[in-house]
Amino acid sequence: MTWPKLRKFLLWALVLCLIPATRYYQIDVPLLRFLKGSRPVDPLSLHLSGEFVENNLGTAQEPDGSVTVRMIAQQYLFIPHCILVPAGVPVHLRITSADAVHALTFNGTDYAVKVLPGTISEAQLQFPRPGEYKMPCREFCGAGHYAMRSELKVVRRDQFPALRPQERGNCAAQ
Amino acid sequence: MQRNKRRSLKLTGAILVAASLLLLASDNPPAQIPSLVAWTPETIAAASAGDTFRGMLLAKRCDHCHGSEGFSSVASTPNLAAMDKLATWKQVEDFRTHKRTSPAMEPIAESLSARDVADVVAYYAKLPVFQDPQDNRVFPQSRPDPSHAAIASRLVSFGDGERGIPPCQACHGPVAYRPGVPSLATQNADYVLNQLEAFAHRARANDINQPMRTIATLLTEDERHALAQYYGSGLGLQPGSSTAPR
Numbered sequence: 011m012t013w014p015k016l017r018k019f020l021l022w023a024l025v026l027c028l029i030p031a032t033r034y035y036q037i038d039v040p041l042l043r044f045l046k047g048s049r050p051v052d053p054l055s056l057h058l059s060g061e062f063v064e065n066n067l068g069t070a071q072e073p074d075g076s077v078t079v080r081m082i083a084q085q086y087l088f089i090p091h092c093i094l095v096p097a098g099v100p101v102h103l104r105i106t107s108a109d110a111v112h113a114l115t116f117n118g119t120d121y122a123v124k125v126l127p128g129t130i131s132e133a134q135l136q137f138p139r140p141g142e143y144k145m146p147c148r149e150f151c152g153a154g155h156y157a158m159r160s161e162l163k164v165v166r167r168d169q170f171p172a173l174r175p176q177e178r179g180n181c182a183a184q
Numbered sequence: 185m186q187r188n189k190r191r192s193l194k195l196t197g198a199i200l201v202a203a204s205l206l207l208l209a210s211d212n213p214p215a216q217i218p219s220l221v222a223w224t225p226e227t228i229a230a231a232s233a234g235d236t237f238r239g240m241l242l243a244k245r246c247d248h249c250h251g252s253e254g255f256s257s258v259a260s261t262p263n264l265a266a267m268d269k270l271a272t273w274k275q276v277e278d279f280r281t282h283k284r285t286s287p288a289m290e291p292i293a294e295s296l297s298a299r300d301v302a303d304v305v306a307y308y309a310k311l312p313v314f315q316d317p318q319d320n321r322v323f324p325q326s327r328p329d330p331s332h333a334a335i336a337s338r339l340v341s342f343g344d345g346e347r348g349i350p351p352c353q354a355c356h357g358p359v360a361y362r363p364g365v366p367s368l369a370t371q372n373a374d375y376v377l378n379q380l381e382a383f384a385h386r387a388r389a390n391d392i393n394q395p396m397r398t399i400a401t402l403l404t405e406d407e408r409h410a411l412a413q414y415y416g417s418g419l420g421l422q423p424g425s426s427t428a429p430r
């Protein structure tokens with residue numbers, strides 16, 4: 011292949027590669043949903059039925075000793091507002107958004123979870139020591155974004171209340 | 185024959201009792217549903233398709249409490265003038281389905297048809313509010329004391345990032361609104377305070393995904409009073425500023 015021909019080929023290859031790259035923000039939601047194999051949820055009717063009804067939010071104890079935390083992100087709050095988890099135990103986080111794209115982060119750790127409407131974002135977390143973490147939103151989500159911040163309380167394992175299967179814990183219950 | 189019938193009755197009764205016991209003992213408690221409203225495009229279309237003129241005729245029955253111009257003469261009754269259609273519609277719908285309790289409004293909401301509600305709501309949305317403080321038709325209220333005004337205007341414009349309280353004006357206007365969220369610009373102070381307290385004590389629990397229950401619990405007693413006074417005196421008509429009004 012001669013150089014001018016090769017140059018033309020490379021140019022077109024570059025252009026064709028860049029087009030999908032510039033459109034990533036339009037395909038990331040379905041792509042993530044496909045990669046994680048999660049079923050879509052209706053962000054408008056989270057409160058009516060399914061996993062994210064009011065009395066299913068918060069910390070749930072699993073039979074294997076780990077805990078599952080279910081949360082909703084909505085402009086401009088994470089609900090429940092204060093999360094209680096035991097230290098040194100795997101925390102399985104399941105969170106979805108009721109409106110815009112949010113990002114749940116934990117100050118003082120590297121954890122960050124992108125929260126998308128219509129998708130359940132999952133994350134495996136673990137907090138070795140008791141303490142308190144602020145959980146600010148790190149994806150601009152609207153006029154009240156800068157005050158969107160909730161709290162995570164990590165307590166010693168023996169201080170964590172024993173929850174029955176249908177009970178959900180948060181800081182308010184303490 | 186008679187004995188057989190009695191036996192079958194007894195059997196049915198036993199089955200019913202067993203079934204209800206099973207339901208009680210099952211691991212899945214019934215879902216706690218704050219409101220049956222979900223803001224789907226169909227709901228929004230149904231709630232905003234009202235006929236204003238028919239609404240005006242129907243609203244004659246509301247005059248006695250909510251005032252002929254949408255400004256009530258009792259401080260604990262909400263003003264409805266210029267209230268967003270979706271906001272009023274959702275509250276009537278919640279009264280109708282007993283998700284929000286009010287001895288006065290529940291029977292009224294039950295007696296209205298879906299079309300009536302949409303019409304009345306459209307009428308109240310058309311009523312004007314008066315930007316001029318000299319022509320303020322809100323129930324006569326005292327001006328808030330300056331320290332209270334400072335607390336309130338800070339919460340309204342910035343919220344409190346440390347405690348995670350979002351600014352009021354990001355949802356209740358005039359900066360931004362969300363579907364079904366009422367404007368508080370000319371609301372009565374007593375009504376705002378009553379609702380904040382009801383949310384904080386869970387006497388009212390019809391907010392979808394519990395934003396107001398969370399925020400009202402985070403606010404202190406003093407802050408709830410300050411916010412009620414702020415909105416009651418008409419300061420909410422303009423976007424909030426960080427300084428106390430002179």
